[in-house]
Amino acid sequence: MSTPLHIPILRLGTTYRSVNVRQIKDLSTGETVAEMSVGNAGLLKRDTYKFADAQAALQAIPCEDLIAMSAKAGELFMNATLPLGDTMQTPGDYVQQLSRTSGLPHTLVRANMAKVHEALTHLDDIVRGLTRGISPEVLDRGFGEVNGTAVSFYPTTQALGMVMPSNSPGVNALWLPSIAFKTPVILKPGSDEPWTPWRVVQAMIAAGIPEEAFGFYPTDHEGSAAVMDVCDRSIIFGGEATMKRYGGDERVEVHGPGWSKVMIGEDCIDDYEKYIDIIVQSIAANSGRSCINASTIIVPKHSKAIAQAIAEKLAAITPLPNDDPNAKLSALANPKVAEWADSQITNGLQASGAVDLTEAARGGTPRLSTFEGRTYVLPTLVHCDSWDHPLCNSEFMFPFASVVEVPQNEVLDTIGGTLVVSAITHDDAFTADLLRCRDIQRLNLGPAPTSSAQWDQPHEGNLFEFLYQRRAIHMAGATSGDGR
Amino acid sequence: MTSTTPTTTDPVMLAKDKLDAHVRETIAWHFSPATGTPYWIEYAKEHGIDPASIKTFDELLAAFDHFDADQVLRYIPHEKMIPKAFEGRPYNVFETGGTTGMPKQRVNWEDFQYDYTQFSKTLRDEHFPRGGNWLMIGPTGPRRLRLAIEHLAHCRDSSVYFVDLDPRWVKRVIREGNPAQAKGYMTHAIDQAMTILRHRDVTALFTTPKLLEALSERMSLVKLGIKGAFVGGTTMDPQYTRFLIEEVCEQPNGDSMGTAGVGFYPTYGNTLMGVAPHRDNIKENGWATTYYCPQPRAVLRVVDPDETAKTVEYNTFGRVELTTLTKELFMPRFLERDEAKRVEPWLEKYPWDGVSEVRPFGASTQKIVEGVY
Numbered sequence: 001m002s003t004p005l006h007i008p009i010l011r012l013g014t015t016y017r018s019v020n021v022r023q024i025k026d027l028s029t030g031e032t033v034a035e036m037s038v039g040n041a042g043l044l045k046r047d048t049y050k051f052a053d054a055q056a057a058l059q060a061i062p063c064e065d066l067i068a069m070s071a072k073a074g075e076l077f078m079n080a081t082l083p084l085g086d087t088m089q090t091p092g093d094y095v096q097q098l099s100r101t102s103g104l105p106h107t108l109v110r111a112n113m114a115k116v117h118e119a120l121t122h123l124d125d126i127v128r129g130l131t132r133g134i135s136p137e138v139l140d141r142g143f144g145e146v147n148g149t150a151v152s153f154y155p156t157t158q159a160l161g162m163v164m165p166s167n168s169p170g171v172n173a174l175w176l177p178s179i180a181f182k183t184p185v186i187l188k189p190g191s192d193e194p195w196t197p198w199r200v201v202q203a204m205i206a207a208g209i210p211e212e213a214f215g216f217y218p219t220d221h222e223g224s225a226a227v228m229d230v231c232d233r234s235i236i237f238g239g240e241a242t243m244k245r246y247g248g249d250e251r252v253e254v255h256g257p258g259w260s261k262v263m264i265g266e267d268c269i270d271d272y273e274k275y276i277d278i279i280v281q282s283i284a285a286n287s288g289r290s291c292i293n294a295s296t297i298i299v300p301k302h303s304k305a306i307a308q309a310i311a312e313k314l315a316a317i318t319p320l321p322n323d324d325p326n327a328k329l330s331a332l333a334n335p336k337v338a339e340w341a342d343s344q345i346t347n348g349l350q351a352s353g354a355v356d357l358t359e360a361a362r363g364g365t366p367r368l369s370t371f372e373g374r375t376y377v378l379p380t381l382v383h384c385d386s387w388d389h390p391l392c393n394s395e396f397m398f399p400f401a402s403v404v405e406v407p408q409n410e411v412l413d414t415i416g417g418t419l420v421v422s423a424i425t426h427d428d429a430f431t432a433d434l435l436r437c438r439d440i441q442r443l444n445l446g447p448a449p450t451s452s453a454q455w456d457q458p459h460e461g462n463l464f465e466f467l468y469q470r471r472a473i474h475m476a477g478a479t480s481g482d483g484r
Numbered sequence: 485m486t487s488t489t490p491t492t493t494d495p496v497m498l499a500k501d502k503l504d505a506h507v508r509e510t511i512a513w514h515f516s517p518a519t520g521t522p523y524w525i526e527y528a529k530e531h532g533i534d535p536a537s538i539k540t541f542d543e544l545l546a547a548f549d550h551f552d553a554d555q556v557l558r559y560i561p562h563e564k565m566i567p568k569a570f571e572g573r574p575y576n577v578f579e580t581g582g583t584t585g586m587p588k589q590r591v592n593w594e595d596f597q598y599d600y601t602q603f604s605k606t607l608r609d610e611h612f613p614r615g616g617n618w619l620m621i622g623p624t625g626p627r628r629l630r631l632a633i634e635h636l637a638h639c640r641d642s643s644v645y646f647v648d649l650d651p652r653w654v655k656r657v658i659r660e661g662n663p664a665q666a667k668g669y670m671t672h673a674i675d676q677a678m679t680i681l682r683h684r685d686v687t688a689l690f691t692t693p694k695l696l697e698a699l700s701e702r703m704s705l706v707k708l709g710i711k712g713a714f715v716g717g718t719t720m721d722p723q724y725t726r727f728l729i730e731e732v733c734e735q736p737n738g739d740s741m742g743t744a745g746v747g748f749y750p751t752y753g754n755t756l757m758g759v760a761p762h763r764d765n766i767k768e769n770g771w772a773t774t775y776y777c778p779q780p781r782a783v784l785r786v787v788d789p790d791e792t793a794k795t796v797e798y799n800t801f802g803r804v805e806l807t808t809l810t811k812e813l814f815m816p817r818f819l820e821r822d823e824a825k826r827v828e829p830w831l832e833k834y835p836w837d838g839v840s841e842v843r844p845f846g847a848s849t850q851k852i853v854e855g856v857y
Contacts, residue, residue, distance in 0.1 A: 020721065039723070040727050042727050043731075102581070419549055
């Protein structure tokens with residue numbers, strides 16, 4: 001049996017092999033695919049003295065060049081053979097390794113890969129979207145002019161901390177602009193998904209971005225807390241408990257459950273059949289793992305017929321071999337998480353007023369299922385009689401949604417915090433109400449799946465505004481408006 | 485009956501013989517009406533134990549159940565625990581535990597001085613220069629530790645500055661889900677330590693691993709003039725030990741006994757046991773820290789938690805069981821709140837079982853509150 005490859009810690013330019021390792025295993029066979037160094041929190045705390053140099057290394061490179069290097073990194077990420085510990089990793093290796101250890105089928109790994117590639121190769125658009133068109137030179141000099149007004153921005157942190165999840169490789173796209181914004185990144189990878197952040201970092205280094213701009217610290221709970229301690233700006237992914245803990249802390253941006261929704265207006269509801277595919281895509285894209293997946297479908301009427309139609313389509317999504325080109329469903333890396341989700345739904349259904357329509361559509365196959373040694377929770381659609389049912393507006397890490405009837409004139413007072421709403425309506429008054437709604441972070445008007453994203457439209461926080469603060473500036477003796 | 489032959493040179497057997505002899509001496513002391521401890525004399529009667537029949541440590545293990553320290557050291561009057569030979573002599577009361585409820589208390593006359601005098605011999609002059617000042621950041625109050633550290637320093641012609649710490653408060657705020665307050669308290673302790681270090685020449689430190697790390701985040705220990713640090717009180721897994729040696733103590737080649745950085749002396753001990761020195765080739769042992777208790781005054785066994793009569797195999801984790809055998813305290817088979825790996829004897833220095841990678845009992849399956857101490 002061959003020695004598993006080792007994924008080390010990257011300490012802003014220095015590679016470090018920890019005594020403690022975490023084994024990352026093939027979900028089907030149990031074989032150890034890699035051992036990942038797991039560092040103690042103190043390693044990162046001691047490395048904070050390198051932050052200033054790391055930031056200076058990026059400051060020395062023009063923003064335009066960093067964008068160009070990022071684009072090159074996108075190509076390398078997609079196509080090149082890159083270092084992985086003491087070995088090299090081809091794109092095919094990456095797909096295999098990530099698929100074997102995360103449960104994502106190759107189709108979804110490649111889709112996520114394409115998402116990261118697109119983000120890197122379109123970083124100019126993203127930067128423009130995030131800065132609302134400010135010239136990159138303004139970031140190089142720290143001051144400049146926008147529409148005739150002098151502006152100056154200063155960094156809010158020496159490094160951006162990222163406490164990453166394991167559920168979806170595509171979320172790495174979120175931190176990519178940080179490099180163009182001249183801010184080093186301190187990555188704490190998800191315990192089961194080091195592959196993507198590691199490969200992105202290697203692609204960026206190969207593209208010419210200084211290696212001291214990257215910290216890659218697989219660590220424990222204490223280490224995660226240290227990331228947020230030592231970085232003046234951090235992004236963390238987590239559930240409601242994480243949101244509660246860090247909510248209101250301006251240093252921390254929490255990406256929690258999205259509670260994303262599809263709504264059909266009264267004016268379109270009689271044509272609901274036209275929108276079933278968009279709803280199914282909203283629920284099941286990326287195997288339902290993203291916060292932008294819809295978890296609640298809100299309609300003014302026809303809820304049972306709509307739920308039945310969705311359920312039949314969802315029930316057709318079944319586990320397939322990981323390399324099957326038609327595979328759409330991911331296994332869950334941790335069977336306990338799968339069991340927990342299944343039991344939550346089973347318990348929820350015991351409260352009256354909800355019915356699982358997918359179970360019947362599947363012919364009674366249990367929701368919790370194994371295939372080729374991997375654990376799956378099969379797509380589930382629940383019809384709820386009331387918004388107050390415990391399963392309504394619930395979110396899980398697999399394709400799950402509830403369908404519920406809420407009168408249109410009550411819906412915006414009901415939904416609560418929602419990351420994405422796809423509102424299918426032509427009603428001007430309802431549209432105006434949607435545009436004014438403070439609970440919606442991203443609004444798709446018209447029949448678009450919640451899972452579609454545009455890079456120049458940040459839907460959950462704005463990384464530039466997180467990493468930079470505008471200051472008033474006056475340069476005595478300068479001609480008004482020349483910005484210098 | 486002892487198992488030795490008069491000609492044996494096996495250090496393990498010799499140590500066992502010495503232990504058995506010490507057991508006979510200790511039993512005779514504590515169970516004799518002339519010198520003995522009222523609690524144990526009554527205990528023997530109640531449980532039908534014939535002390536005179538106990539000749540070896542194995543027989544002691546068979547005769548006594550686990551010492552119920554939670555009951556005895558909390559609620560039995562001290563008078564019952566005072567050997568007749570010490571009657572009338574004032575004593576120290578030292579506490580352990582007590583985060584909630586009544587702490588465990590033991591009485592002490594000379595044990596800690598003896599233990600730490602012996603321990604002093606394990607410290608090297610290059611790390612603990614004679615006459616150099618020490619700083620202890622740790623619990624004083626009702627603990628043995630302050631007096632023990634001061635005695636140890638005095639053994640080496642040194643004096644000690646103290647920064648006090650209340651570990652009960654730290655554990656309480658962590659348990660109550662207030663890590664910010666615990667962190668604030670730690671900062672408060674380190675602030676005080678830095679003030680001392682700025683104004684006084686200090687060459688040696690005694691504190692916990694976490695506080696040592698926190699101190700080094702403020703300033704290089706080497707630049708502060710620290711030559712040696714001995715630490716104890718909370719868990720150090722191998723990676724953390726390596727980090728402390730290489731980065732906190734700035735020993736570039738990982739030699740904990742080097743002189744380029746700060747000499748690193750992990751210790752394991754408590755009020756009931758005394759103090760156990762460590763085996764100094766930490767790096768060569770995969771960064772695991774191994775301790776050898778001061779046998780025969782104390783005996784550590786690593787036992788199967790489900791069948792505590794049996795020790796676990798070497799290099800296997802089990803629960804730590806302590807037997808204390810001094811003239812001041814007889815305490816058979818106390819199950820510590822720690823688990824550790826059982827390690828083979830160190831024939832050259834300590835030819836009896838060691839304990840390694842000590843951590844709170846149950847740490848592999850649940851989160852245990854340790855605090856900073």
